[in-house]
Amino acid sequence: MRLRVYYDHWLPKLFKFAGLTIYPFVMLAGAKDAPGTATVARHECIHVRQVRREGLFLFALKYFVELVSLLARGRTYDQAIHEVSFEKEAYADQDKIEMTHEERTDFAL
Numbered sequence: 001m002r003l004r005v006y007y008d009h010w011l012p013k014l015f016k017f018a019g020l021t022i023y024p025f026v027m028l029a030g031a032k033d034a035p036g037t038a039t040v041a042r043h044e045c046i047h048v049r050q051v052r053r054e055g056l057f058l059f060a061l062k063y064f065v066e067l068v069s070l071l072a073r074g075r076t077y078d079q080a081i082h083e084v085s086f087e088k089e090a091y092a093d094q095d096k097i098e099m100t101h102e103e104r105t106d107f108a109l
């Protein structure tokens with residue numbers, strides 16, 4: 001499925017997120033040419049790959065269950081969101097993935 005990628009979008013800004021993927025929609029808070037936006041784009045691109053690998057339903061379910069269980073074990077929201085395994089993978093790889101031609105096209109990069 002082709003992505004719909006939006007830069008300088010209000011929704012991630014509302015939640016003070018740098019980016020937000022609600023597959024197949026990817027919304028980034030920063031303008032396309034703003035410093036740091038390319039890193040956020042690669043981070044969200046990893047989430048797109050995770051959704052395609054796991055399937056949307058399982059991705060959302062696992063993400064939600066992990067987040068709730070971390071919160072139930074006393075993590076703050078900011079701690080918990082960084083400990084979800086999908087986020088750990090995205091943060092670990094966001095500076096080293098090579099986007100495919102199709103991904104660069106979808107992200108207009």
Ligand SMILES: [Zn+2]
Pocket residue numbers: 043047086087090
């Ligand atoms: Zn993320």
